Amino acid sequence: MHSLERIGRYRLERRLGSGAFAVVWLAHDDVLEAPVAIKVLAENWAGRLDVRERFLEEARLLRRAGSSRIVQVYDIGELPDGRPYFVMEYADGGTLADHPALAAGTPLPLPEALRLTALAARAAEALHTAGIVHRDIKPSNVLRHSSPDGRVRLLLADLGLAKSLAQASGLTMAAGSEGYRPPEQAVPGAGIDARADVYGLGALGHHLVTGTVPGPPGEVLRPDRLRPGLDPAVSRALLRALAPDREDRWPTALAFARELERLTDGTEATGGTGTAEATGGTGAADAAAPAHDSAPTAAPVPASASTVAAPLAARRPRRLVLPAVLAALAVVLGGTAAAVLLHRSPPAKDEGLRVTDSSGRVRVEVPADWGGQVRASGWDPAALGLRAGKEPGLAVADDLSRWQDLDTPVNGVFLGLSGHGDVAARVGALGHAGCHYEGGHAWAGGDWHGRVRTWSGCPGEEGSLTEAALTPADGTAHPQLYVQIRESDGGDEADRVLDSVRVAS
Numbered sequence: 001m002h003s004l005e006r007i008g009r010y011r012l013e014r015r016l017g018s019g020a021f022a023v024v025w026l027a028h029d030d031v032l033e034a035p036v037a038i039k040v041l042a043e044n045w046a047g048r049l050d051v052r053e054r055f056l057e058e059a060r061l062l063r064r065a066g067s068s069r070i071v072q073v074y075d076i077g078e079l080p081d082g083r084p085y086f087v088m089e090y091a092d093g094g095t096l097a098d099h100p101a102l103a104a105g106t107p108l109p110l111p112e113a114l115r116l117t118a119l120a121a122r123a124a125e126a127l128h129t130a131g132i133v134h135r136d137i138k139p140s141n142v143l144r145h146s147s148p149d150g151r152v153r154l155l156l157a158d159l160g161l162a163k164s165l166a167q168a169s170g171l172t173m174a175a176g177s178e179g180y181r182p183p184e185q186a187v188p189g190a191g192i193d194a195r196a197d198v199y200g201l202g203a204l205g206h207h208l209v210t211g212t213v214p215g216p217p218g219e220v221l222r223p224d225r226l227r228p229g230l231d232p233a234v235s236r237a238l239l240r241a242l243a244p245d246r247e248d249r250w251p252t253a254l255a256f257a258r259e260l261e262r263l264t265d266g267t268e269a270t271g272g273t274g275t276a277e278a279t280g281g282t283g284a285a286d287a288a289a290p291a292h293d294s295a296p297t298a299a300p301v302p303a304s305a306s307t308v309a310a311p312l313a314a315r316r317p318r319r320l321v322l323p324a325v326l327a328a329l330a331v332v333l334g335g336t337a338a339a340v341l342l343h344r345s346p347p348a349k350d351e352g353l354r355v356t357d358s359s360g361r362v363r364v365e366v367p368a369d370w371g372g373q374v375r376a377s378g379w380d381p382a383a384l385g386l387r388a389g390k391e392p393g394l395a396v397a398d399d400l401s402r403w404q405d406l407d408t409p410v411n412g413v414f415l416g417l418s419g420h421g422d423v424a425a426r427v428g429a430l431g432h433a434g435c436h437y438e439g440g441h442a443w444a445g446g447d448w449h450g451r452v453r454t455w456s457g458c459p460g461e462e463g464s465l466t467e468a469a470l471t472p473a474d475g476t477a478h479p480q481l482y483v484q485i486r487e488s489d490g491g492d493e494a495d496r497v498l499d500s501v502r503v504a505s
């Protein structure tokens with residue numbers, strides 16, 4: 001693919017992204033003198049006639065929808081090696097997944113979150129009117145396209161057809177994406193209707209409003225629990241869309257869109273900043289995110305959270321500068337957060353809360369009052385300067401939105417496993433300005449050993465920070481474990497929390 005320079009009359013410029021089934025290229029149409037996006041079916045699927053057909057069917061269906069809210073398809077063809085492709089409208093604003101707040105795992109300002117979800121719901125309604133169910137609504141399938149007048153349109157792209165076919169053929173890939181998939185979509189042969197997309201739209205709204213992908217159907221945490229102070233009517237509207245039984249959901253995407261628009265009017269009438277800002281719950285996100293979807297939108301995903309920290313520092317100059325690693329971890333966690341698994345230990349046993357990551361490999365037990373919020377779907381060791389990838393990881397804290405902000409009191413723990421690289425060397429080089437370094441000591445738990453370093457006097461009411469880099473006690477080099485523990489009041493739970501860490505092979 002890299003050797004390709006042209007596809008038909010289109011000159012390839014760069015790769016925009018890839019999904020499970022296809023690669024998408026930015027190309028230039030030399031005849032029309034306009035940029036286009038070209039989606040090419042991945043080589044490993046090209047031999048499957050049924051997948052090829054579904055891939056092209058997606059193009060035809062997108063074309064059939066013929067709405068300004070759905071990505072337009074201009075052309076369809078086949079490469080000399082037989083791979084099919086289709087040419088579509090290029091959305092220059094990236095996807096909603098690139099939104100800086102979402103990439104940082106923090107909520108959007110409430111009016112913006114509601115308005116974007118309503119726009120996505122209106123786009124889904126346009127598909128439904130054409131008799132098409134999307135089946136894979138998620139941020140990376142909602143594109144942002146700027147018009148010459150500077151306004152931004154949202155476009156729905158990438159139907160989940162190929163995935164549904166893979167599922168039907170007995171492959172492991174299920175239609176839809178984790179956290180966004182309604183229960184009926186996980187069952188082959190269960191009839192799917194437009195209400196499956198209402199569920200996906202509810203998940204999108206939940207993600208934008210709370211900064212967190214909802215847990216599995218029926219285990220979705222209430223949005224107002226994740227975003228303290230949230231208008232209960234917003235929470236109710238989102239939970240209704242996310243009802244496991246489709247009979248209990250909003251009956252149409254349009255009905256959901258109208259409710260969101262009504263709620264948006266309410267939040268804008270009361271000052272436009274949303275209740276979370278008023279209660280101080282999501283200051284970093286609100287400061288960093290553009291206020292409107294018509295604001296400049298080509299913002300790339302930040303490489304680190306410095307783009308989150310900068311506006312915060314500008315607004316509150318006396319605020320402690322964020323340590324880079326905490327900020328980077330928050331970004332990585334946010335970018336990969338997908339599932340929330342919260343297993344309460346039996347209450348009789350000293351009120352501990354046991355949390356397992358979504359891969360089931362990493363587990364930790366924390367005091368019950370640390371367990372307000374969980375992100376459990378992994379991390380990227382690139383945050384520590386190690387090889388990029390998705391590895392098991394989780395964070396649980398009483399307020400995750402403040403995790404990176406050492407100025408505010410937080411109690412919680414982050415655990416990240418890495419199958420590669422020297423975690424210990426990286427962690428050993430970290431420092432945390434604004435806190436007093438207490439020193440380090442060797443750690444020997446049951447299955448793990450390594451080094452623990454502690455900082456005290458962090459501004460959050462005598463907050464302390466404990467970091468550990470652990471390796472298997474049996475002498476094997478990997479995996480290695482990175483642990484961060486934050487305590488707000490000179491607490492002494494760190495050893496107990498470290499002791500409770502379990503890693504399944």
Ligand SMILES: Nc1ncnc2c1ncn2[C@@H]1O[C@H](COP(=O)(O)OP(=O)(O)OP(=O)(O)O)[C@@H](O)[C@H]1O
Nearest residue numbers: 016017018019020022024037088089090091140158
């Ligand atoms: N029309 C477009 N204009 C601009 N960028 C696009 C366009 N279509 C897709 N992209 C980019 O290409 C990426 C890959 O798209 P694709 O539809 O193949 O996969 P995905 O939705 O990310 O994943 P999956 O198909 O596995 O769910 C998108 O995330 C987006 O960044």
